[in-house]
Each structure stands twice: as structure tokens, then as C-alpha cells.
Amino acid sequence: MTDPTEQASGARWSHFPHGADLGVCGMGMTRAAAFEQVALALFAAITDPADIRPVSRVAITCRAPNDAVLLVDWLNALIYEAVTRKMLFGRFDVRIEGGELRGEAWGEPIDPSRHHPAVEPKGATFTELRVGPSPINGWIAQCVVDV
Amino acid sequence: MDLSRFVRETDTKWRLEPFGAMRVPAVVFADEGLAAEMDDKVFQQIVNVATLPGIVGASYAMPDAHWGYGFPIGGVAAFDPDAGGVVSAGGVGFDISCGVRLLTTGLKRSDVEHCQETLADVLFTSVPAGLGSRGHIDLSPREMDAMLLGGASWAVTQGYGTSVDLERIEEHGQMAGAVPAAVSDRARERQRREMGTLGSGNHYLEVQEVTEIHDKDAASAFGLAQGDVVISIHCGSRGLGHQIGTEFLREMVIAAPGFGLELPDLELACAPIESDLGRRYLGAMRAAINCALANRQILTHLTRRAVLSVLPDADIRVVFDVSHNTCKQEDHRVDRRMRRLFVHRKGATRAFGPAHPDLPPALRTVGQPVLIGGSMGTMSYVMAGSGDGLAHAFASACHGAGRSMSRHQAMKHWRGRQVIDELRSRGILIRSPSARGVAEEAPGAYKDVSAVVDAAHAAGLARKVARLAPVVCVKG
Numbered sequence: 114m115t116d117p118t119e120q121a122s123g124a125r126w127s128h129f130p131h132g133a134d135l136g137v138c139g140m141g142m143t144r145a146a147a148f149e150q151v152a153l154a155l156f157a158a159i160t161d162p163a164d165i166r167p168v169s170r171v172a173i174t175c176r177a178p179n180d181a182v183l184l185v186d187w188l189n190a191l192i193y194e195a196v197t198r199k200m201l202f203g204r205f206d207v208r209i210e211g212g213e214l215r216g217e218a219w220g221e222p223i224d225p226s227r228h229h230p231a232v233e234p235k236g237a238t239f240t241e242l243r244v245g246p247s248p249i250n251g252w253i254a255q256c257v258v259d260v
Numbered sequence: 261m262d263l264s265r266f267v268r269e270t271d272t273k274w275r276l277e278p279f280g281a282m283r284v285p286a287v288v289f290a291d292e293g294l295a296a297e298m299d300d301k302v303f304q305q306i307v308n309v310a311t312l313p314g315i316v317g318a319s320y321a322m323p324d325a326h327w328g329y330g331f332p333i334g335g336v337a338a339f340d341p342d343a344g345g346v347v348s349a350g351g352v353g354f355d356i357s358c359g360v361r362l363l364t365t366g367l368k369r370s371d372v373e374h375c376q377e378t379l380a381d382v383l384f385t386s387v388p389a390g391l392g393s394r395g396h397i398d399l400s401p402r403e404m405d406a407m408l409l410g411g412a413s414w415a416v417t418q419g420y421g422t423s424v425d426l427e428r429i430e431e432h433g434q435m436a437g438a439v440p441a442a443v444s445d446r447a448r449e450r451q452r453r454e455m456g457t458l459g460s461g462n463h464y465l466e467v468q469e470v471t472e473i474h475d476k477d478a479a480s481a482f483g484l485a486q487g488d489v490v491i492s493i494h495c496g497s498r499g500l501g502h503q504i505g506t507e508f509l510r511e512m513v514i515a516a517p518g519f520g521l522e523l524p525d526l527e528l529a530c531a532p533i534e535s536d537l538g539r540r541y542l543g544a545m546r547a548a549i550n551c552a553l554a555n556r557q558i559l560t561h562l563t564r565r566a567v568l569s570v571l572p573d574a575d576i577r578v579v580f581d582v583s584h585n586t587c588k589q590e591d592h593r594v595d596r597r598m599r600r601l602f603v604h605r606k607g608a609t610r611a612f613g614p615a616h617p618d619l620p621p622a623l624r625t626v627g628q629p630v631l632i633g634g635s636m637g638t639m640s641y642v643m644a645g646s647g648d649g650l651a652h653a654f655a656s657a658c659h660g661a662g663r664s665m666s667r668h669q670a671m672k673h674w675r676g677r678q679v680i681d682e683l684r685s686r687g688i689l690i691r692s693p694s695a696r697g698v699a700e701e702a703p704g705a706y707k708d709v710s711a712v713v714d715a716a717h718a719a720g721l722a723r724k725v726a727r728l729a730p731v732v733c734v735k736g
Contacts, residue, residue, distance in 0.1 A: 130666035132299075132327050133462070159391065178514065189506050196499055197449050199394070223391065230391035231696035232667070233460040233736070235354045236506040238329055239513060239526035259329070259354045259502075260461055260667070 122146070123251065126154035131241065131257045135232070137188070138255035140247055144180065145207040147244070147254040148187055148214070152205045155188055155237075155258060156195075156220075160228040165203030167219035175214045180244040184254050187214055188237035199223050201230075232260040261288075261298040272323075272719035282310040282319075289653065289719040290323040294711060301327040308524045309337050313532070314345025316594055316601055320653040322608050323715035324707070326662040329353065330527030333607030336656040338592065340601055341533040346521075347541055348530035349512055351604035352587050354505035356545055357552030358463075358496030359583035360631040360659075361429075361560060362642065365567065366575035367489040369469045372731065376689060379467065379570050380732040384691035386566035387465055387559060388457040389736040393693070395456040397558070404448050407455070408440040411550030412581075415557035421564075425557065427620045429581040430610065433557070435550050437589075439543025443500070444507055447544075450499030451551060456558035460697060460736030463495040464633075465563065467732035468640060474724040478626040478644045482579050484726050491567070491576070492640060492728070493559050494633050495736075496585065497552040504548050508541045533602055542587070542602075549586060556581055579642075580629035584609045584659040593649050603654045611645030611657040611722045630722045632713055633660045636690060636733045637683050637703035641713045643722035657722035661709035670705040671696065679703075683733075692735040701735060 124146050129136035135158050139150025153162055173190045177183035187207075195201060202220035209215075223230060240257040247253040266274040266288065274295055276286040286306040288295055302325050309331055310319035316338045325334030330350025339345030372379060388395055399407060407414045412433030416423055426433035458465060470488040473479045484490070497504075512529035515537055516522075523529060531537040564576045587604045594601075603610075612619055612628040619628055627645035634640040638661065648655035665673070676695025679702045683690055692698050717724045 128668060130668040132666060133333075133663045135667060182510065182514070185510065193446055193450065193503070197452075225390060225393075225693045229694050229696060230460070231694050231700060233391040235502040238354075239509070239529075240329060242526070 124150050126150040126157065128154060128158065134257050134259050136241055136255060136257045138253065140251060140253050142251040144244065144252045145209050147252040148184065148207045148209070149205040151184065151188065151254045152191055152218070155191060155234060156202055158232055158234065158258065158260065159201060159230045162203040164228060165201045166221045167204045168221040169200070169219065171218045173216045173218060176212055178212060181242050183212065183214055184244050184256060185237045185239060185242065187216065188256070188258065191218060192234050192236060194218065201228060235259040261295060261300055261303045263295055272715050278310065282307060284310050284315050285318045286310050287318045288321040288325065289715065289721060291715045291718065294323050294715055298325055299327045302332045305332040306335065308528055309335060311524065312346055312528070312530060314339040314341070314343040316340050316599065317650045320656065322656065322658040324658040324660055324662045324712045328606060330525055330529070331604065331606045333662065334658060335606050336604065336608045336653045338601040338603045338654050339533065340599060345533050345602060346530035347533050347538045347587055347602055348528060348604060349505055349508040349541060350527040350529055351606055352505070352545060353585040353606050354502050355496040355585055356501035356505060356548035357583040358585045359552060359556065359581060360633050361493045361556045361581040362579040362629065362631050363491040363560065363563065364483045364577050364579055365489045365491060367571060368487045369489055371571065372489055375570055376732060379567070380689040380691050382566045382570050383465060383563065383732065384734050386562050387734055389734055390460050390693035393457055394453055397455040398453050399455060405440045407554050408443060408547035408550055409438050411435055411553035412557035415554040420558045420561035425560065425578045428578040429553060430583055433553055435546045435553065437543065438547040438550050440547050442540045442544035443504060443547050447500045447503035450503045454498040455555060456562060457498060458559065458734070458736045459495050459498055462635065462701060463736050465559070465734040466492045466730050468492060468728040469731055470726050471729045472727040474726060475644065478723065478725040481623060481626045482629055482642060482725065483577065484642065490728060491563060492631065492633065493556055493563065495555060495559065497548040498555060500551045501548040504544045508544065511537060545587060549583060552583060553581065580631065582609050582631050592654050601654070605656055607659050608656045609659045610655060612655050613645045613647035613652065630657045632658060632709065634709045634730070635661065635701060635703050635706045636730060636735070637686065637688060638706060638709050640728040641709065641724065642726040642728065643713065643716065644725050645722055646720050652721060658712050658716045661706040661712055663705055664707045665705040667700040670700050670702050673704065674699045674702040688730045689732045690735065698735060
């Protein structure tokens with residue numbers, strides 16, 4: 114794992130290498146917190162999340178038969194909203210009840226001169242997909258993103 | 261990859277007899293060096309593919325094979341619907357119909373030397389590239405349906421190029437069997453303003469010089485001569501293909517138990533060809549192929565206009581357009597009889613040999629052009645198809661070099677500015693909206709494409725025709 118960023122809550126995200134693509138990982142005290150962190154990891158693959166201003170809010174709802182598919186759906190919903198709105202997101206709020214995720218993402222329109230986007234995520238995949246208790250503490254959520 | 265489990269049939273062909281749940285052998289086409297360098301996961305993936313229902317002949321790996329989602333990139337497998345064969349979203353990949361189009365310009369290198377900087381700037385401003393770039397086309401729902409059915413033919417009717425271009429595109433520019441109704445609203449929305457965009461990652465538009473001719477007759481048939489300036493465009497079906505791949509992969513994963521499929525890897529998700537899900541995927545995937553063909557046709561138009569604004573004497577013609585992420589219905593002779601098969605080529609190029617009826621008449625004596633992409637500082641190659649059937653992996657060849665280093669490793673090794681300056685010192689101009697993207701795509705992060713091409717040539721998958729060196733590269 115590389116590029117870990119840790120918050121006071123213990124929540125953090127990281128990337129892990131995977132061939133031509135990129136693994137994204139989030140960790141937090143709850144499943145929802147881990148999902149928020151993995152979303153940060155997704156957009157950190159494009160640009161520094163600190164450079165993304167929380168100007169606009171987008172609401173996202175996903176339903177899936179299990180946590181693993183829910184993670185893939187959450188990340189793919191974010192990719193869809195980002196590419197169709199030409200936006201980047203840098204702040205997330207997630208609530209999960211049963212198989213339903215209700216999330217909010219804050220961000221701003223892409224400004225290539227300021228964000229210098231490195232890659233274009235195509236889709237979250239089922240590769241290295243894992244959602245569950247972290248071996249250290251709390252929850253971990255991760256998968257490989259096709260870029 | 262451990263080669264001790266394979267039988268070496270020739271210098272470039274390695275055969276793994278079936279074991280466990282494998283229904284057919286696995287065959288790797290590569291010299292010893294390339295085969296040994298392949299990731300161990302390639303071994304697991306070609307074995308996994310060989311277990312799928314209805315597979316015919318063998319599970320093949322091309323010389324550039326490396327890890328992919330479910331199927332290896334550089335993987336080829338054919339399935340018979342009459343034997344319970346399947347179609348796999350992972351076997352096609354997310355960037356459906358990603359491919360390469362090669363254009364001749366009627367110019368020599370000396371014609372562009374005085375205006376290389378201007379040409380690079382004009383191409384960069386004319387061809388939208390990179391995340392956040394927008395095309396100049398906003399498709400209405402009716403136009404979207406027409407594009408998904410018509411492919412490059414639709415683009416020509418809209419004024420992007422001429423009907424002459426269509427003769428030199430696989431499927432003559434229009435993939436039959438597309439079902440626009442199988443394409444979701446979300447996939448359509450992702451594509452609505454992306455027509456005529458290059459994308460990012462390993463996609464590029466490159467001005468190149470023909471630096472070596474290996475096969476004079478084939479080069480002549482393709483319109484290539486030493487010193488010619490040509491242009492390669494590498495991109496695919498953009499957001500639409502990605503969304504279709506994402507949605508059907510999810511649906512196939514969830515539906516697999518209902519089909520009695522036990523998937524050793526979720527990314528192998530598939531459905532019987534003769535099922536509602538299989539048919540819907542094929543209809544949507546074919547629509548995505550048309551999207552990619554239309555996109556490369558529009559990019560060709562933008563390129564023509566840009567080049568002519570700098571070099572009015574240019575005469576830009578299509579050599580050929582190949583797709584290297586597809587599943588196509590084809591007839592192949594297997595066990596002395598013709599069979600209708602669904603051939604998955606993921607990171608592999610169709611390579612019809614001479615006399616194939618689907619080739620345009622001007623190419624039938626030499627075979628289909630097979631376009632092998634490099635990466636900024638490295639060579640690209642033009643090859644010609646050799647034949648079909650099992651000996652030629654159902655008329656398939658390699659597609660590029662493949663990465664030797666992850667994006668993260670590449671970023672640690674290089675900075676974008678450093679890569680751009682180093683290439684400039686070699687006479688290669690790079691234009692990109694992202695320095696970080698350039699670093700991640702540094703030429704040193706890729707394997708040696710020449711070794712891949714030599715192996716494909718030696719294996720008889722395709723013949724070397726010409727070598728191309730980069731002059732200007734626009735990266736997304």
C-alpha cells in the first residue's frame with residue numbers, strides 16, 4: 114500500500130499498484146467511513162483531493178445484494194456523475210442501511226489548468242474486491258479501478 | 261510464468277495440456293524470453309478461460325499477453341453457441357472496440373520538419389484529449405440511435421470523412437447486429453458529448469515516420485513507403501463502452517449461478533450466447549463497436565482538417581482501422597468443417613490472411629493490415645494477417661507492447677516534464693494536458709514492442725510489413 118493519508122478519526126485512504134490500472138483502498142471505523150475514504154482514493158488517482166473545492170453537492174443512491182457489489186456500485190456511480198457532469202469530487206458523506214447506500218459527494222467542475230487530471234477512471238472492477246473488517250481496526254473497502 | 265508445465269511445440273508456441281476443469285488446452289505464442297517474463301497470473305487466466313463452456317480449440321495468449329480482467333490482455337478464445345458457448349463481458353474488456361486507425365498523409369518527413377511544432381500545436385488544439393475535454397458534438401436521442409446502428413457509416417453521412425474511408429475499416433465501418441435498445445440511458449448519457457474525443461491513459465494520436473519496410477509488396481498494397489509520414493489514432497468507445505462493460509459485468513456476475521456457472525474469477529463473468537442476457541450483451545457490445553468506429557471516423561475528420569490547415573498539400577487516406585477489444589461472430593474451419601464461432605479478442609487484433617472474403621479487394625493478395633501501437637518514444641508496427649483456423653489462433657495477432665511497470669512505479673521513476681524534454685531531444689514532440697499522465701505513460705514503463713512483433717512474426721500469426729517511429733504525440 115502507498116500514499117496513506119490519515120485523519121484524526123483513523124480514517125484513511127491509499128492506492129496499491131495493479132498493472133496498468135490502480136487499486137483504491139479506504140479504511141475507517143465503520144463500513145460507511147471506509148466507503149467515504151475509498152471514494153477519496155478514487156479521485157486522488159486523478160488529482161490532489163486538496164485541490165478540489167466543495168462547491169456543488171450531488172446525491173447518490175445505490176442498492177446491491179451484498180457489500181462487495183455495493184462498493185463497486187458506489188464507485189461506478191461516482192465515476193458516472195463525475196464524467197457526465199465534468200466534475201471532480203473531494204468530500205463524501207455515506208450512510209448504509211442494509212443493502213442501500215445513500216451518499217453525498219461535494220466537488221467542482223474540472224479545471225484542467227488547475228487540476229492537471231492524470232487519468233480517467235473507466236470503471237470500478239471486481240478485482241481485489243474486498244469489504245469487511247480490517248485486520249488492524251475498523252473496516253476496509255478496496256478494489257481495482259480500470260483507468 | 262513457469263514454462264516447465266508447457267510443451268514447447270516450436271520456438272514461439274507453447275502448449276499446456278488440459279488439467280482439472282480445463283475443457284481445451286492453453287496455447288501461448290511467444291519466444292522463450294517473452295513467455296518467461298509473462299506474469300504468473302497469465303497462466304491462471306488462460307487456464308480459467310479454458311474451463312468456460314463451449315470453448316473451441318484452445319485458450320490462446322498472444323506474445324504481448326499480460327494480466328487482464330478475467331481474460332488476459334492478449335487473450336483469444338472462441339465459443340460455439342451450439343455447444344453451450346458463452347459470451348463474456350470480461351473477455352471483451354471495458355474499453356469495447358478500443359483500436360488503432362492508420363492514415364497516410366502523402367507527405368515525407370522532410371515536408372513536416374519545418375512545421376513540426378506548429379503541427380503538434382494544431383493537432384493538440386483540434387483533437388479534444390484528456391479528462392474533462394469535451395467534443396463539439398451533442399447527440400440527440402435519435403442521433404444516438406443512428407450512431408449506435410451506423411458506426412463510421414453514420415459519421416460519414418454527418419459529413420465526417422467520405423465513403424472511401426469506409427472500405428478500409430473492419431466491418432466496412434458498420435458492425436451488424438447492434439441493438440441500440442440494449443444500451444442503457446446511463447451509457448448514452450456518458451457518450452452524449454464525448455463523440456470526437458481521444459480520451460486519456462494509453463490513448464493517443466501520433467504523427468509517425470515509416471522508418472523501415474519489411475515486406476515491399478504488402479507495404480505497397482497498404483500505400484506505405486520508406487520516409488512517409490503517417491498518423492495513428494488509438495482510442496475506443498469512450499464512456500459508452502465503459503458503462504456497457506460495467507453494467508453487463510455486474511449483471512453477469514449476479515446471474516452466473518442461475519446459469520450453473522461457477523466462476524473461478526468474478527471478472528470471468530459470462531452468459532450463454534443463446535440466452536436473453538447473452539443476446540442483450542452482444543447487441544449492446546456491437547453498438548459500442550459502432551460507437552468506437554464512429555469516434556475514430558470523427559477524429560480522422562478533425563485530424564484531416566488540422567493537418568490541411570498547416571500542410572495544404574497533404575492527402576490523408578485511411579490505411580485500415582482495427583479493433584482489439586471485441587467479440588465477433590466469424591466462420592472458421594475446425595476439424596475439417598466450417599463452424600460459426602464467437603471469437604473474443606481482448607487486447608488482440610483480428611488478422612485475416614490473404615484471400616479472406618471480408619477484406620477489401622485491394623488487400624486480398626496480402627492480408628489484413630494489423631496495427632501494433634507503441635508508446636510515445638517507442639516504435640509502432642504495421643503487420644499483415646497470415647491465415648485463420650486453429651493454427652493462427654482464429655486469425656488473431658498481438659496488439660501492442662503491454663506495460664512492464666505499474667502507473668505508480670512509473671510515477672516514481674519519471675516526471676512528466678523530464679519525459680517530454682528527453683523525447684524532445686530525440687526529435688519527438690509531446691502534447692498533453694497532464695504532465696502526470698505523461699509520466700505514467702513513459703515509454704520505459706512498457707515492454708519492448710519490437711520483441712513482441714518479432715515473436716508474432718516468427719509464430720506465423722502475422723507478417724512484419726513496416727516500422728513506424730514517432731514524430732509528434734498527442735496524449736490524453
